[in-house]
Amino acid sequence: MANKGLFASAVARLLPRADVPNREAAPAYAYGPQAKLAQLAATGTLADSFYTRAETQLAEVLAAARDCDPVFVAKAAVYARRSGAMKDMPALLAAYLTVADPDLAVRVFGQVIDNGRMLRNYVQILRSGQVGRTSLGSRPKRLVVQWLERASMRDLMAAATGTAPSLADIVRMVHPKPADAARRAFYGWLIGKPYDVAVLPSEIAAFEAWKRDTALPLPPVPFEWLTAFPLSAEQWGEMATRMGWQALRINLNTLARSGAFAVPGVAKAVAARLATPAPGVLPYQLLVALRSVGEGVPLTVQAALETALEASLAKVPAVAGRVVVCPDVSGSMTSPVTGYRKGATSAVRCIDVAALVTAAMLRSNREARVLPFEWDVVDVTIDPYARLAVNARKLAAIGGGGTSVSAPLARLNREKAVVDLVVIVSDNQSWVDATGTGATATMREWDRLQRRNPGARLVCVDIQPHGTTQAAGRPEILNVGGFSDAVFDGIARFAEGRTRDWVELVSETEV
Template sequence: MANQSLFASLTAKVWPRADTANQSGAPAYAYGPEAKLAHLAATGTLADGFYSGAESQLADVLAAAQAVSPEFVAKAAVYARTFGAMKDMPALLAAYLTVADPDLAVPVFRRVIDNGRILRSFVQIMRSGQVGRSSLGTRPKRLVKEWLEQASMPRLMAAATGTSPSLADVVKMVHPAPADAERRAFYGWLIGKPYDVAALPQEIAAFEAWKREPKGELPPVPFEWLTAFPLSGEQWAVLASRMGWQALRMNLNTLARNGAFSVKGVTEAVAARLADAETIARVRPLPYQLMVALGQAGDGVPLAVQAALESALETSLALVPALEGRIVVCPDVSGSMGSPVTGYRKGASSQVRCIDVAALVAAAVLRRNSKARVIPFEQQVVALDLDPHARVAVNAARLAGIGGGGTNVSAPLALLNRERAKVDMVVIVSDNQSWVDPSRYGATATMAEWSKLKARNPGAKLICIDIQPYGTTQAQDGKGIMNVGGFTDAVFDAMARFAKGETRDWVSIVNQTEV
């Protein structure tokens, strides 16, 4: 037989040639600098992933930032925080801008440094030397000082939870000017300096009095300040009523372990809060967060509370935009997808796996479009029928329960081509580290199969959701193809906008962000 590489068909010759290799050494397409930064900003957690380490990801972020304009860095930072709910990455990009464009760093800081936790991360990053300086510097110091001086007392008290650096460390660095006697007393109390006891904020004065005799009514301070003390079930019940919605969702096992649910009325009150539709619409919890909270609820958490979590999950999906038409969702269920979605962190790795997110995306699309087709894949397509009317947690658990094998991103597309299927959109949810499928005439097998499918379905679109950012893709951005990074609600919005033709790619979505 003649050499196929030399005598490939004319169609095959126009397929874009792979220009790099992925983490598995297989052919892939490299993201351009803007696309790479957009993906890293929306998905990067600066932690060890399945294929690469935190140091490598940090180097990739800084290299991508240096390769694009400061304006795009600013938009990526704001997008990551405002729409992606990211924490460390916006702080890193804001810190980078203090060197790359100090003037632009000012509005970005004010947009993304919106709580004490991110403020402390910003200070930590600045002092690390990773962005080109090992101290705050004049303007960043002024911004941090301004944040402290303008923050309300409840916001400052919330910021006082956490270390490395602590809020006390930050105050010592920037020396905020106290606006009144109360703020002066608070700073003194915080950093261990003499202060006017009579001028202390009432909440902190009550906390200091309660510490001397931790009985009776709990002081109105952040609940984290109180958990180090031996509390009764009744006191834990009070804390349950004070926690924010997200903190309540995250601390159900703690409440159960400390006897809060044994107190009359607590189970009903917690269940009502968790299932409240208005609160869910305001808080906008991520569906995968609720799925994990439901899976982690121990035997001590009452069934009524677990049912409320499931109700919250279903309610959260009503906020997900529907994808109309002939939709095919392809969740990657290969071995690497069993890694924590936010990477490995010693003692703090997320219980959420990449496969859980892929499964939930598939289940969510199926819930909003009962005619959607789900094709799981690893080395090959996995046969699995899902019930669109089943609870989302059930379908997600069935998909997540497959797991294992190598990665062959082109497998579901090859199946659709063998069937000569008619489709409007294909959504692939993966870490993009395909290595089982060989390249075809210089192109990735995914690109080759998509080109065939596109020839039969000229209006079809392909969305590749890159759960973990390694800098490569199996399908090159172009007409009808969008690579999107992330696993937050922003991904569903991006999918819907692309399906309607409102955007052409992930970079354009970030570019539309106002700083």
């Protein structure tokens, strides 16, 4: 028989050749600068992951930014913050623009630095020297001052929760000019300078009075300010009814340890609040809460989180047709989705996010087929009418083994299956199916499937930023990244032929 490598079919020769090794040293396709920046902006958390270090990720995002037009960098920053609900990456890109395009940095600042935590991130990154400066400089300083001047007292108090740098550090750096006596007194109180007690904002005055006598009613300040003091179970219970929705879902275990749920009516009140999530709450955030709750959290509260998770899926667009969803359940997918960070490692793993995307798509299309894969496809029965959390847990329990992204496509080809859309959710570091030269195994299998199903489309959801994919270079293939509502929207738009790749998703963002 003739050498298959030398005498490959004309169709196989037309497939794009793999041009870079992935993190497992297997053949892959490198993203171009814009696609790589889009991926990093949407999925990067600047933390250690299964395959890379935080320092490497930082170097890669700055290199990708330098290779892109500043306008695209600005759009990526806004997209990551607005659509992806990211924190560190948008602040990093906004800080980078103060060097790359100072005028553009002004336009981006207000759209990215939208709360006190983002302000602290921005200042910390600027002063670190990583973007080419070690101080704020006149224009960034002016932007920070404007943020402080426009912030409400509620915003300032929220910003004063956190360190490195603290809001007090920032005030000392930029020396804002108080607009009135109350703001002047607040700044004095914040940085330990003399202030006029008589004009201190009422919230701060109440806090100072409460510190002297904790039997007084709880003051209207961020709950984090109060937790440094001994609190009764009743006081914790009262805080549970006052803290914001996001703070509530994050602090359920703390409330349980503090005895708050033993106070009559608290568990019921908390469950009622959690069951109706605030606007903008993502399914991923609810999954985090469900994965993190301890045994001390009442079942009624846990059930409320599941109810909220179901409700959050109302925003997930339905994708019609013959859909196949393929979650990666290999060993690397058991790593934390936001990476390893001392004291802040997420309980949610990559495999949990893959399961969430799968279960959500199954909810909107009950006829969708699910093909989990590792070394090969793992046969598992999923009930499309079960609660999303149940299906997500069932899929997430499979994990282990090597990665073969082409496996579900190969299964569909052996079956001669008729499909309209295949969605692969993975970290894309396939190696079991590595080929020596030419196209990746994923591209070979997809080409076979697509020739049999000319209208079929392939979506590769990349949930961690490694800069490579197993499928690229064709108009019917979409690579998109992240674990937010933006992913579902991107899939639905692509299935309808309205968007081709995530570079377009970012490019459509207004700055």
